[in-house]
Amino acid sequence: MSGGEAELIRTYFRGMTASQEGVVLGVGDDAALLRPRPQRWLAASCDTLIGGVHFPEDAPPEAVGHRGLAVNLSDMSAMGAAPAWALLSLTLPEEDPAWLDGFSRGFAALADGHGVALVGGDTTRGSLSITVTVLGHVAEHGALCRGGARPGDGIWVTGTLGDAARGLECWRTGPHPLTGDAAWLAGRLLRPEPRVAAGRALAGTATAAIDLSDGLALDLSRLLGESGAGATLDLDALPASDAFRAADGEVRHMLHGGDDYELCFTLPPAAEGGIGEIQRSAGVAMTRIGTVDAEPGLRGRAGGAVRTVEPRGYDHFGGTR
C-alpha cells in the first residue's frame, strides 16, 4: 500500500482501523500483522462488486459500502465462521469526498456491528469496483461446508425469500423516494443483513450450508451437487415477508431471485428438535422448506403436484445467470 492510499483510508475509515483484538499492526505498512486465535481454522473469502452489475449505479454510497462488506460476511456466515478482519480494495473513477464519506459510513457501521477491523486495503483509479477480503475464525472441524447434506435431512432457510428481487423491481419503477413496502423491499436489496449469528449457531449442527446470493434454486442446487443428492421443496412453505405479499411478490422471486443473502442449510432429523433454541440464539426465524432426497435434481411440490425446479438464477442487472 502506498502512503497516499493509506492516508485516504485513514481519512475516510478512521475508527475502523483502531486497535482491536488480534490486530498487531493495521493499515499503513506493507501488510497488516494479525494474531490468529489458537485452535481455530481461518476462513477466508473474497468478493468483487461492480457498479451496474452487482448493485444499481444510482444506489446510495452508504448502501454500496454496506453491501461490499455484507456479501463477504454472508460467506463467513455460510461457513459458520466469526468474521474478524477485512481488507478493502476500492477502485473509483474520481476521488469524490461526499461519495467516499457515505461509502465509508455504510462499511464502518456494518463492520462495527460485527466487530470486524479494517486492516488493509488499496485505492485505485478506474471504473467503480469494490473488492473485499474477509478473514474469520471457526472451530477446527466445526465449519459448515456445502457437501455434507444427506437424504432425509431437512432443508431450512433463515428469514424470508424474494424480497430483494421484488425490491429491485420497486427500485427500478419508482417513484423515488420509495416509501412503505416498496422502500422496505428495496432496503432488503441494498442493505442485506448477513446472517452471521445464525451461521455461528448452526456450526457443528447443520450438515451443510450456503448463502443465497444467486437465488434459492441455483444456490441450493450447488449445495446438493456438492453433497451428491437432490431435494424436494414444499413451495407452499417458502417464507415470505408481509411486504412481499402486499407487493404481489411471486414464487419466481423466491426461487430464482438473487441477493437475499439468507442462509440455506440442512439439518439431520435428530437435530430438528433443537431449532427453536438455535433461532433464539441467532435472532432470526428459520423455516423448513423441504427434504433432501437421494434422487438428484430439484423438485417442487405445490398443492398435490410435483414439478421440476430449474437450477436457474437471475442476474438482476444483466440477464439470466
Next chain:
Amino acid sequence: MSGGEAELIRTYFRGMTASQEGVVLGVGDDAALLRPRPQRWLAASCDTLIGGVHFPEDAPPEAVGHRGLAVNLSDMSAMGAAPAWALLSLTLPEEDPAWLDGFSRGFAALADGHGVALVGGDTTRGSLSITVTVLGHVAEHGALCRGGARPGDGIWVTGTLGDAARGLECWRTGPHPLTGDAAWLAGRLLRPEPRVAAGRALAGTATAAIDLSDGLALDLSRLLGESGAGATLDLDALPASDAFRAADGEVRHMLHGGDDYELCFTLPPAAEGGIGEIQRSAGVAMTRIGTVDAEPGLRGRAGGAVRTVEPRGYDHFGGTR
C-alpha cells in the same frame, strides 16, 4: 463464490488449488479454510492492478498474471513474511480463453515458485482489473516494519534500480519484439521478481524495510517518515545493471522510477558485518546507498555536493504521483 466462478478458477488455475500445507479446504465453497501456523503472526496485504494504469494494456497476459501476484509477494517480502495463500479477484471485459490461459500460467508459475496456494477468488465482468490478497506467516515480533530506522543505520537496497522505468520507455518506443538490453529492461517491468527470500533473511536483523513500488525517493521517504528520521543518499553508489547503463539509464530513473520491486531496508552498524551471509542466503546482491540522519528530509550526495532529493515518484502510466 458462485459455482460458475469456482468452475472458471478450477479450469484455468488447476494444480494451484491442489491440497497444500495448511489448506483444509480450497476453492469451491463459500470460503477457504486454512490452518495458520502456531506461534506465527499472519501478514495480510491486498493490491489492485488496473489495466492501463498499473501495467501497459498490451502487456502479455502471462506477464499480467505474474505481476498481479508479484506486487503482493513483494509486500510480504517487505514484512519479512513467508507467503502461504492467495485469493484472486479477476474482472474481465469478456471471457477470453487464450488470455485467461496466459494469465493463469504467469500467476501459477510464480505461485508455485514460492509455494503459494490459490485458495479462493471471484471472477466478474467489467473493465480489466486484478485484485490479489496474499496471506503469509512471520515469526511473532520478527516482522519488518517501516518505522524502526534509527540515525546511523545504513540504507541498503537489493538488486538494481531504475530498470523498470527505463524498460517502460523501451516498451513504449519499440520496435517490438524487443531484443537484447531493451527486452531485459522491459522484463524487469513486466515480470518483477519479488524479493521474498531477502525479506525472510532480513527479518529480525533489519530495523525497517519497504518495497520499491513508487520509486526509491518516494518509498524511502515514507519509511523515513514512519521512523521520524531523514537520510543522505550516496547517489554515486546507487546500483545499476549493465543493461541500464548500456541503455543510457539516468539517475532520475533510479530515484523516481517506480516498479522496481526491490527492497529498501536499514541495518544498524553492528549488523552490517553479517550482510555477506544474508546476501548468500537471499541469492541477491545488496548495496549500501546511504545513511539515516536525525535531520528530516532526503538528501543526495554526488561528487562533493549535497542536494535535496524530492520525495517524488512517477506514475508510468498517468503522470506524477
